[in-house]
Amino acid sequence: MAEMRPPIESGVPDPFQYMHPMLRRNYGQWKWHDRPRPGVLHHVAESGEEVWSVRAGTQRQMDLYTVRKLCDIGDEYAEGFVHFTIRSNIEFMVTDKSKVDPLIAKLQAEGFPVGGTGNSVTMIAHTQGWLHCDIPGTDASGVVKSLMDELHAEFIREEMPNRVHITTSCCQINCGGQGDIAINIQHTKPPKINHDLVGNVCERPTVVARCPVAAIRPAVVNGKPSLEVDEKKCICCGACYPPCPPMQINDPEHSKLSIWVGGKNSNARGKPQFHKLVAAGIPNNPPRWTEAAAIVKKILHVYKKDAKDWERMADWVERIGWPRFFELTELPFTKFHIDNWRGARNTLNASTHIRF
Template identity: 40%
Template sequence: MINVGGVGVTPVEENISPLMLRNYGKWDTHEILRPGVIKRISQTGDECYTVRIAMPPSRISVASMLELCDLADEYSGGYFRITLRKAFEFVDVNPEKIDALIEKVEAMGFPVGGTRNSLHNIMACPAWLHCNLPATDSPGIAKALGDALIEEFKNHKLPSMLKINIAACANIEEALMGDIGIIGVHRDQPIILEDEIQRCERPTLIYICPTYAIKPKGKKGIVINPDKCIHCGACTMACEAILTGDPELDGYAVAVGGKASNTGSGPDLGSIVIPYLPNNPPRWDEAVSAVIQIMDAWRKDANPDERMKEWINRIGWDRFFKKTAIKVSIKDIDGYLYGSEFARSDLRFGW
């Protein structure tokens, strides 16, 4: 991509360290020297050391980012990268300076780890920081979980990698692609402001609803069928007279068994095992308790390198609920028979 006159994305080679550019396409293997420290080995014999740290969910202050940039200038030649799971990696660190770098980033409050069989960086959408559709505060839950599980991020004591994804509403499918997913749920249909709805374009509202839940009412009003509404929020973005969310009813569900990689049994969508938990900030005790409950059962019973989904496939759902002591609900485990096929047909996945 050409950067003309400072507009657009800069060329890739300007953002890659000389060592990585010199070995582009030649990286052969890697070793995890200790939690968060990776040694990558090229076919040419060159070695690149990276140090991975956890990042705050969905946002980071300019001051903190500038401090991390200063450390990158001092320890990795000014180069770093943000991983797909939003972790921060210092690239091409002098192996003799790794201990000093780790000491400084941990003094800033950023733990080092998230590699191999550990808790990887927790992913969360911005929720109310950015969006008008959330049913829960996903960055707040991610922060509470990160604090509670920080030791699992810093060591390699889990059976396999553990990925936790959090979405504030059902529009973000990423939550169903983690070993444990948390999805915000609205439990009541959108609220229609009857005195203001006439200002909105009724044909647009009817057309924009993906499930045809919106029908005309009278000359200018509308009615929403609660049996068809999926709380996608499309109508709220087309009309300010429709509101979504109820502080007294909103909460979140917990899913397990999602996976985005092709390893093992391949990619799959998670299944709901806890249909509803209430919003309870600031420490989100119910979410933390549920995740630890599931994680501990998996840790005690899983084979080495067995992801959450493979463990469930081996023991079956009946034993999963018994081992995790989760009460079974009629709303648990969706019956979409083609869920796996759907997940594997996504453009990001291959067979």
């Protein structure tokens, strides 16, 4: 056998070798910034040097021809350097102000929307989905492409009350994270168990331990070691599925989408908040998930109309109250909106503070 090459455990690469020279020169010496137009950030350094960053949306899952095209644009307009944001937008740093408009025109001509800054609806944080995940209830790239087509006008403008961060997750682990609006899979039926396979495929004690509500126990089914689920206890979360694929949780009909509202990670104004359930039972309907998109657009429409400047979704709902939220969005309020998980008492109204 040929000698194997030992890895170089170099870890996180040093960014300075890949950083735009203007940013390198003024590292830690920036003075202020503004946004001359949607999609453009303008930063001024203590030295007086200025840089314009033009932000464009990408499909995140990119073919190498797209990456090379973005490189061509970077070479022509931005001195050969780019930066990616956490939400898969690409930024081109421009030191010559006169190049900003031609760069924007070029990006638009090549099909990359310019925007995603300030109080826009920026690119949706998304996960892997059917394209690459081993446990997905739905797709990710397709859901995001469909929604961003619908929300394109809000990406390229800055007309929302404050920034809107949307996230999607294709299972209930919620890799997509907290969002002003989160669109997540919500399973509605217990796993379907293939008892012929469990004994050979799954480490049964691990699976039993994984269940958040202790609904799984070892059992012998048809003479074979397997697992059974107490379906009265089961919350259909799918936590057993990753360690035990024969406990199939994904269902073309019964894995639904749910929509959550008011999550934020920033400390601006109020403390960080988790998003809250507002709608569920939405069909998981490829290729364009129109039912989910309609609800997202309705929520955004009401928020845009009713919220005041600088109110994030969470700030707005806090001001108007949840009853008004359901009234304005015309979404049904059900028993499922009332939490019964740990800490749920803290979510109930223990006062006479009620709006009429």
